[in-house]
Amino acid sequence: MSAPAPAVPHLLDVRENHHDHVPDHVPDPGERLPTHWRARAVAIPLSELDARAHELPPPCDDPNGDDALENESSDANVHVLEAARERRRPLWVIHDPKQAHDVAAWFNSRKRHTIRRRMVVPGDDTWNQALATQHDDTSLEKMQPPPRLWMPSPALTATIDAIEASAFQNGSSTPCAVDLGCGVGRDAVLLASRGWDVVAVDSSVPALEKCTSLARKYAGRNGGRIQTLQVDMRKVPTEQVVEQVVKLANPAQPRLYLGVRFLHRPLLHHLACTAAVGCHVLWSHFMDGCQAWGHPLRERDILLQNELVSSIFSASRGWRTLFSHEGAGFAEDARPLATLATVRDELKS
Structure with missing residues (x-):
């Protein structure tokens, strides 16, 4: 080798x-x-x-x-x-x-x-x-302007090609993605730079302001739009949150929901049951075993083994897995994460 x-x-x-x-x-x-x-x-x-x-x-x-x-x-x-x-x-x-x-x-x-x-x-x-070194160095990364240092989550890096291959296979208008718990918006801006319209949702006003700033610098003139929604998803009823998101996404229906290092089970179960055929979900969060690193510790903040793929976005609910990984590999400190990219092929109760 x-x-x-x-x-x-x-x-x-x-x-x-x-x-x-x-x-x-x-x-x-x-x-x-x-x-x-x-x-x-x-x-x-x-x-x-x-x-x-x-x-x-x-x-x-x-x-x-x-x-x-x-x-x-x-x-x-x-x-x-x-x-x-x-x-x-x-x-x-x-x-x-x-x-x-x-x-x-x-x-x-x-x-x-x-x-x-x-x-x-x-x-x-x-x-x-x-x-x-005056010649072109082919070992150097060829970056499209503007160059950036920040990176999207490794979960999105690892799955975006598979998601887009599935989401765009029939061709359509500009797709819409919803980043739930977007933080400072790196994933949202990456998606916008690839042509998605994005609704970025978070409870933190300063984080959303940084998301807007990143979008101005890095989404590009030909990128999608980013709209922000400030709401605490743990305190507002899930149905109301989704209603606000869909209203912002109008007239397009969200084709991708993603959440990275954010977990609110009522929201996930709601999406798993109500998302339309053709909708994609990418979720990545800490799983059982992360307690050894001291955080998170509360049960509500920790996914169980196989919970995403077997209990929430399961085949019995009409979901098909595009990518799944559980364990170390996506966090800098080796905390185990569960990561799932999935698409809904049919409606099942």
Whole structure:
């Protein structure tokens, strides 16, 4: 078995005078980004990192993560392994020499990328080697503008192609997805960038504001729309929540409901019983065994083994599984999750 290719690093430029808000600054040739970094580097000034931390990639603090993944070779786990590898890409932080202490302090205080972070200064060996590479490097990721550091959930990364192949097979107008418990909206924005209209639902106003901000920067002019709905789904009757969502989605009916690290069983059972034929559901949440990590601990917040596929979105209710995985692989800290992508083929009570 050949050795895996080195992980393509994330590139973050935190230099204060190399961003759009300082248009008069013209860097000298020694400060300019190497040619084949430009399409991938994301500029977030150090002074803005606190407010824009949700735009950073996920932590990759496990120094043995890649080796551990290589010990698993089951074809059935290929989506899980690829999603996990993607979340262990190293981060290279480009900064001015005078920023070195503050940059290191910022990341270390937040326990983000504390092991696999590399700090790159104009003129150091890494920088000069990149400058010397004038040809296109085919090993580098080809990213569509605008480049981004943040990532959607590994559950969506692993299943989106299968979901879209199923959802779009007959062709139709712009599809609508509903992200339940969307948080800052990474999954919602990823779907919008792929042409979906999205209703993003969460109880947190600040989270929804970040979702809207991400959409403006990353959904793209040709992407779908994102509408937000602020509601506490544990306190509002499930039927009322779904009614509000469908009203926002009008005239299209939601073709995908997704929830990642959010669990409210009454809502799941309602969807399982009432969703239309052709509707898809993607759900991923912590399952029994996660208690060893200290959180979550309450029964209402923990899925049981096979609960999603056997008890909720079951064949007896007309659901067909597109992807299912239970166990480690989708969480940075190895907490076990249950992940299911499913489609309703027929109506059954």
